[in-house]
Amino acid sequence: MQKTEGEDRFSLLTDDILLSILGRVNITTAARTSVLSKRWKHLPWLLQELTIEAKDFLPGPLSCSAEAQHIDAAMALLTKAIRSFLATHQRFSSLQLKLKLYLVDNYSDTIGPLLSEAIGVGTVKDSDLSILGEKESENCNDEDMLQQASSVDGFFRAYTGVLDCLTRLSLYNVFFSERDMNHILFDCCKQLQHLYLSNCDTGGLAAWKIHAPDSNLITLELDMCFLGKLEVLHLPKLERLRWDGWMCPNAPLSFGVVPCLKELYLLCGAAVYFKGFKLSEVLRDIRLRDLTLSFQGEKLWLQPEGKQLCPAFSNLRKLSLLDIYLEFDLLWTLVFLEAAPSVEIFDVEIWEHPCAMTPEARGRTFGERTKPDWKMYEFSNGKEWLLKEVQITGFSPMDQQMTFIRAVMQRASNLRTLVLKDHAPCGECEEIGALPRSERLPAAELFPKDKEGQDMVVKQLIRNMADCHVDIIFGI
Known part of the structure; x- marks a missing residue:
């Protein structure tokens, strides 16, 4: 479809695509789109x-x-x-x-x-x-x-x-x-x-x-x-x-x-x-x-x-x-x-x-x-055990x-995958002034965020394990 002068790219889309977009916004936003142009006027009232x-x-x-x-x-x-x-x-x-x-x-x-x-x-x-x-x-x-x-x-x-x-x-x-x-x-x-x-x-x-x-x-x-x-x-x-x-x-x-x-x-x-x-x-x-x-x-x-x-x-x-x-x-x-x-x-x-x-x-x-x-x-x-994935x-x-x-x-x-993730930050702990985890635990017991620390953890985990095929992933 060729774009005419002054016509926006969204308006060139078919009704079903535009309705899919409108279905992802709240009702007030969807209703406001009806005043954008004649092309949009009827769309909010076609939502299924x-x-x-x-x-x-x-x-x-x-x-x-x-x-x-x-x-x-x-x-x-x-x-x-x-x-x-x-x-x-x-x-x-x-x-x-x-x-x-x-x-x-x-x-x-x-x-x-x-x-x-x-x-x-x-x-x-x-x-x-x-x-x-x-x-x-x-x-x-x-x-x-x-x-x-x-x-x-x-x-x-x-x-x-x-x-x-x-x-x-x-x-x-x-x-x-x-x-x-x-x-x-x-x-x-x-x-x-x-x-x-x-x-x-x-x-x-x-x-x-x-x-x-x-x-x-x-x-x-x-x-x-x-x-x-x-x-x-x-x-x-x-x-x-x-x-x-x-x-x-x-x-x-x-x-x-x-x-x-x-x-x-x-x-x-x-x-x-x-x-x-x-x-x-x-x-x-x-x-x-x-x-x-x-x-x-x-x-x-x-x-x-x-x-x-x-x-x-x-x-x-x-x-x-x-x-x-x-x-x-x-x-x-x-x-x-x-x-x-x-x-x-x-x-x-x-x-x-x-x-x-x-x-x-x-x-x-x-x-x-x-x-x-x-x-x-x-x-x-x-x-x-049929265990394939562990996440901590x-x-x-x-x-x-x-x-x-x-x-x-x-x-x-x-076991093929081991995912190790840090604690998610807690806004309520921060709000009451609770000590962050980094100040409550020894440095050696904190989540390893750098490659050197992560490599050390992996080395400790697979020590004395022959043919270990577990993929150890450090997540956020």
């Missing part, structure tokens, strides 16, 4: 995937108190944008809608009918809905969470059609009764595949029991949801479960019928009263492919095991053990590899963050750090880490 977020209409990052003053104005603009885009529904074919909004004032009474009509006529074929909290989770009290629950419940009851095409739902700061939670999330949202809950619970550390044999849910994510226990009794299509920040006094999970579960992520800052649990008991009859355990440095919150883990780990391909305290021995992690000889990728992340809390507060909350007492020599599976984040050439790495290299004959 539409994302409208209330925060795009806020005047920038705001404090909790200041943001409340702008939420009303943001929702007014969001409502106007939804009305404008959905009013041209005859130009759409099977729109995928991603919507993030606040349920404040009477805006839901305008948005609800607009969405219901668009869903009814087939304009919207599936939707991703996020109902945001007006406050950050740490600033919410029970009254705030009850009010949010009332707003969510009222919106869904008034506009039941909105639930019919929900494939993804995110809720923030909601206090449900167990019955109401299950009714909305599983009885009404029949197409729901991805559920994200942040600071949502059933009150009083009560257990949340999920029995939804007809559910299409594939992914369940919980972020700082303080439940007494999560009992997944029946979710036939669940593949991924992530619980970030559980604080249960006992084992956080139990499973019933979850034949498709393949990925599990657990993060816990275990308090002083927590005695740990046996992972094999939680994973009874489960065959995972991807397991991530994040300890936040304080405790391992797992009771020592060995061969009991073999059934649950028989299909494991990737294992990640994150946020292990810097001074903890790492040899105990070999128990996991011995129980999971099929693991091909093994990630270890070392934890050291003075910013987490003061030593006094940490002692009151978590008690004394106790080094792992898992005994590697008490358990051997006798099977060949927060590496330093201290004796216990070097001993651990050499033990892995000697045992894993299939």
Whole structure:
């Protein structure tokens, strides 16, 4: 196509390419392009995937108190944008809608009918809905969470059609009764595949029991949801479960019928009263492919095991053990590899963050750090490891880490790649004036950033190893 005088190169692109570009910017930017020229005027209204977020209409990052003053104005603009885009529904074919909004004032009474009509006529074929909290989770009290629950419940009851095409739902700061939670999330949202809950619970550390044999849910994510226990009794299509920040006094999970579960992520800052649990008991009859355990440095919150883990780990391909305290021995992690000889990728992340809390507060909350007492020599599976790649984040050439790495290299004959990475800088540690790692560790135990130091580490690791074929990479 020949470029005419005064025509920009972007305008020469075909509609599908321009729409692909517009799909990567927020809705306000996409809408503004319609005034560039006649060539662009119709394009924003041809988007097949539409994302409208209330925060795009806020005047920038705001404090909790200041943001409340702008939420009303943001929702007014969001409502106007939804009305404008959905009013041209005859130009759409099977729109995928991603919507993030606040349920404040009477805006839901305008948005609800607009969405219901668009869903009814087939304009919207599936939707991703996020109902945001007006406050950050740490600033919410029970009254705030009850009010949010009332707003969510009222919106869904008034506009039941909105639930019919929900494939993804995110809720923030909601206090449900167990019955109401299950009714909305599983009885009404029949197409729901991805559920994200942040600071949502059933009150009083009560257990949340999920029995939804007809559910299409594939992914369940919980972020700082303080439940007494999560009992997944029946979710036939669940593949991924992530619980970030559980604080249960006992084992956080139990499973019933979850034949498709393949990925599990657990993060816990275990308090002083927590005695740990046996992972094999939680994973009874489960065959995972991807397991991530994040300890936040304080405790391992797992009771020592060995061969009991073999059934649950028989299909494991990737294992990640994150946020292990810097001074903890790492040899105990070999128990996991011995129980999971099929693991091909093994990630270890070392934890050291003075910013987490003061030593006094940490002692009151978590008690004394106790080094792992898992005994590697008490358990051997006798099977060949399939391990191909190991990555250690927060590496330093201290004796216990070097001993651990050499033990892995000697045992894993299939190992081909070893990635050693430094700690990522922590802005919060710097903000409180915590001493940088370089001032807390001897120079000989710092991450080697120059070639001479890296060559020395490699030499130490492969010492007395004949025919070592491991590619040792130093990352950032």
